Amino acid sequence: MTLATEKPTTSLNKFEKIKAEKDGLDVKNQLEDFAQMGWEAIDASDRDYRLKWLGVFFRPVTPGQFMVRMRIPHGVMNSLQMRVLAEIVERYPDDGNADITTRQNLQLRGIRIEDIPDIFNRFKAAGMTSVQSGMDNVRNITGSPVSGIDKHELIDTQELVQKVQDMITNTGEGNPAFTNLPRKFNIAIGGCPDNSIHAEINDIAFIPAYTNGEIGFNVLVGGFFSAKRCEAAIPLNVWVPPNDDVVELCRAILEIYRDNGPRANRQKSRLMWLIDEWGVEKFRAEVEKKVEKPLAEAAEKDEIVWEKRDHLGVFPQKQAGLNFVGFNVPVGRLFAPDMFELARLAEVYGNGEIRLTVEQNVLIPNIPDSRLEALWQEPILEKFRIDPAPLTRSLVSCTGSQFCNFALIETKNRALALVQELEAELEIPKTVRIHWTGCPNSCGQPQVAEIGLMGTKTRKNGKTVEGVDLYMGGKVGKDAHLGSCVQKGIPCEDLKPVLRQLLVEQFEAKLKPGIAHAM
Ligand code: SRM
Ligand code: SF4
Numbered sequence: 220m221t222l223a224t225e226k227p228t229t230s231l232n233k234f235e236k237i238k239a240e241k242d243g244l245d246v247k248n249q250l251e252d253f254a255q256m257g258w259e260a261i262d263a264s265d266r267d268y269r270l271k272w273l274g275v276f277f278r279p280v281t282p283g284q285f286m287v288r289m290r291i292p293h294g295v296m297n298s299l300q301m302r303v304l305a306e307i308v309e310r311y312p313d314d315g316n317a318d319i320t321t322r323q324n325l326q327l328r329g330i331r332i333e334d335i336p337d338i339f340n341r342f343k344a345a346g347m348t349s350v351q352s353g354m355d356n357v358r359n360i361t362g363s364p365v366s367g368i369d370k371h372e373l374i375d376t377q378e379l380v381q382k383v384q385d386m387i388t389n390t391g392e393g394n395p396a397f398t399n400l401p402r403k404f405n406i407a408i409g410g411c412p413d414n415s416i417h418a419e420i421n422d423i424a425f426i427p428a429y430t431n432g433e434i435g436f437n438v439l440v441g442g443f444f445s446a447k448r449c450e451a452a453i454p455l456n457v458w459v460p461p462n463d464d465v466v467e468l469c470r471a472i473l474e475i476y477r478d479n480g481p482r483a484n485r486q487k488s489r490l491m492w493l494i495d496e497w498g499v500e501k502f503r504a505e506v507e508k509k510v511e512k513p514l515a516e517a518a519e520k521d522e523i524v525w526e527k528r529d530h531l532g533v534f535p536q537k538q539a540g541l542n543f544v545g546f547n548v549p550v551g552r553l554f555a556p557d558m559f560e561l562a563r564l565a566e567v568y569g570n571g572e573i574r575l576t577v578e579q580n581v582l583i584p585n586i587p588d589s590r591l592e593a594l595w596q597e598p599i600l601e602k603f604r605i606d607p608a609p610l611t612r613s614l615v616s617c618t619g620s621q622f623c624n625f626a627l628i629e630t631k632n633r634a635l636a637l638v639q640e641l642e643a644e645l646e647i648p649k650t651v652r653i654h655w656t657g658c659p660n661s662c663g664q665p666q667v668a669e670i671g672l673m674g675t676k677t678r679k680n681g682k683t684v685e686g687v688d689l690y691m692g693g694k695v696g697k698d699a700h701l702g703s704c705v706q707k708g709i710p711c712e713d714l715k716p717v718l719r720q721l722l723v724e725q726f727e728a729k730l731k732p733g734i735a736h737a738m
Pocket of ligand 2: 617619620623624625626656658659661663
């Protein structure tokens with residue numbers, strides 16, 4: 220193994236040095252001490268960086284109030300788990316909340332370090348973990364939110380996703396084999412025909428494909444977004460059956476990346492940079508060597524043949540008499556009472572299961588036909604609508620400056636207020652996917668949106684103001700491709716008329732009566 224950590228630490232960049240000096244996971248044994256000493260006294264490298272190996276993020280914007288990023292594999296959880304998380308967030312009435320993330324996951328906010336040991340015990344008792352969810356680790360593994368219940372799915376991927384997570388995290392205990400990757404890493408496993416996982420933006424993606432009449436996966440590699448470069452994943456020319464071969468292929472690719480991935484420059488360390496250096500043929504050959512058996516060539520065509528569904532509304536499941544209901548959670552923001560309420564709805568109407576989507580929304584599955592009428596009367600449907608207005612419906616936003624120190628602008632609150640104003644002024648015949656992201660790191664994925672807005676600083680009347688770069692043309696589902704920047708530096712205060720004009724000219728929106736003067 221040729222880990223960069225074997226080099227003298229003086230030649231390493233800041234993050235490689237931090238990892239070489241002490242493994243991120245080592246802080247696991249120090250949590251009681253950290254809780255005793257309080258956040259201000261913790262060694263800065265442990266507090267600001269290594270704690271992220273346990274999913275605990277110091278927030279310079281709100282010092283002392285940490286964020287905890289869970290792992291919710293496949294976005295599938297149950298009401299008991301949701302209630303545990305609600306109870307944790309509820310401890311912090313002033314600043315506690317939870318965000319559904321663009322990786323089908325939850326992040327808890329307001330967390331105090333003195334509560335972490337107890338919180339981790341609660342996670343464990345409820346079968347949850349936040350381990351290895353930040354820094355140079357594999358992020359939450361995504362899958363179709365309707366896996367196992369969708370009439371049209373080709374492969375139920377839930378068990379596979381769990382197995383891959385267990386391999387990477389040592390069943391949630393933490394796995395030193397994968398705590399020192401050159402950079403973050405994303406995996407998605409999709410068994411559906413509509414690419415609900417955004418396969419193209421993952422370092423490894425599995426997409427359904429038939430070979431000789433057998434369903435399995437074609438494999439894509441190297442997709443990523445970063446401030447300096449964004450790339451769609453490319454075919455590895457490999458087909459794997461939907462069994463442990465998927466787990467072994469992930470393990471092989473991760474080991475190859477860990478041992479050979481470029482580490483000198485953090486902006487050039489994602490998997491695609493290694494594939495560039497080697498060429499995809501050599502990369503494939505190394506993977507084959509690692510799994511110690513020949514890999515089948517990719518199937519000629521994949522089975523991503525649908526436009527992407529957003530799963531909002533009510534849909535019959537493949538199980539007769541049962542339905543899943545998709546609720547819109549505006550910009551993914553939940554508070555403790557919302558979380559308790561979702562847990563209650565899942566128990567009263569379904570079987571307790573709750574699912575999260577990469578669009579930052581919630582599904583409750585397994586609701587019998589006979590219970591639907593009663594569900595429609597629940598007051599929470601006013602807040603989390605199943606038939607939201609056309610822009611709110613597809614709105615996605617990253618965290619932004621409220622909590623994220625990389626942010627160049629405020630995102631979530633602004634994004635929601637703006638689409639609500641536009642919906643008040645326009646008749647919009649179909650949903651338009653608008654994604655906001657607070658900086659070029661692209662956590663809000665503006666490149667997959669029809670209208671993407673990336674935070675920037677710009678000048679207006681001689682002053683520096685919050686602005687956005689406008690992205691257009693992101694296509695999801697079948698024939699997915701990334702959008703690109705079409706206009707730079709629009710001051711946020713001037714954005715509404717720009718979007719209104721775009722919606723009218725390119726998305727068939729019409730001004731509502733009485734507001735024509737506003738154009
Ligand atoms: Fe992200 C860093 C939030 C999905 C690309 N991302 C961050 C940090 C951790 C920065 C920080 O320490 O403050 C943000 C935490 C802010 C906070 O307090 O919430 C952050 N990223 C998010 C989330 C919460 C956005 C959201 O509101 O949903 C998403 C969490 C997903 C999860 O559950 O794990 C999130 N981040 C993404 C995605 C989208 C995706 O995975 O589909 C991307 C682009 C795809 C990719 O990674 O290739 C993304 N985040 C980044 C990057 C740029 C990575 C790079 O290679 O340069 C950074 C910065 C970094 O890693 O240095 C970053
Ligand atoms: Fe923070 Fe930038 Fe990611 Fe938004 S895109 S969460 S502002 S790092």
